[in-house]
Amino acid sequence: MGPILTGLKIDPIVIAEQIGLFVLLIIAMNFLFWKPMLAHLGARSQSIADAYKTVDNTRHEMEQLRSDYLARIAQVEAEARTHIQTAIREAQAERERLIAEARSQSEATLTQGIAAMEREKTEALESLRSHMTDLAFTAVTKALGDAADPTALRTSIMERVAQNAFRN
Numbered sequence: 001m002g003p004i005l006t007g008l009k010i011d012p013i014v015i016a017e018q019i020g021l022f023v024l025l026i027i028a029m030n031f032l033f034w035k036p037m038l039a040h041l042g043a044r045s046q047s048i049a050d051a052y053k054t055v056d057n058t059r060h061e062m063e064q065l066r067s068d069y070l071a072r073i074a075q076v077e078a079e080a081r082t083h084i085q086t087a088i089r090e091a092q093a094e095r096e097r098l099i100a101e102a103r104s105q106s107e108a109t110l111t112q113g114i115a116a117m118e119r120e121k122t123e124a125l126e127s128l129r130s131h132m133t134d135l136a137f138t139a140v141t142k143a144l145g146d147a148a149d150p151t152a153l154r155t156s157i158m159e160r161v162a163q164n165a166f167r168n
Contacts, residue, residue, distance in 0.1 A: 133158050 136157045140148065 129158070129161050132161050136161065 133154065137150075137154050140153060140157065141150070
């Protein structure tokens, strides 16, 4: 191997020094550069993993809040529908009550009106009978003079008027 090394002009001492220097340089680089760099890269990977975990947790929490929000909206809408239906039923019941009250008042007023009309009709008929009896009595008294008994004549005229004049 000697002649090859001499032919190539390679000095084994220089090569040994270079190998030693290379090993020292690797050791120095390991302590001064690679270990801090790898520690920094590890910390950075951990912070990125933590950031992704935080994002996933936040996304999960956001989805949970969204589903809670939608459930609450559905519940509020259901309650609103219930309140509206209750109000509609109450309004319809009040409407029916008012209609029934108006009908009963109108029937009562109509009944009172009919009774008043019947009473007025009876009073009018009685007044007419009395007036006709007086007229007939006056006419007969003038025609007969003092020959007739006034009490019997009045009674007879009242019976005739009651029988014939106003038949219902």
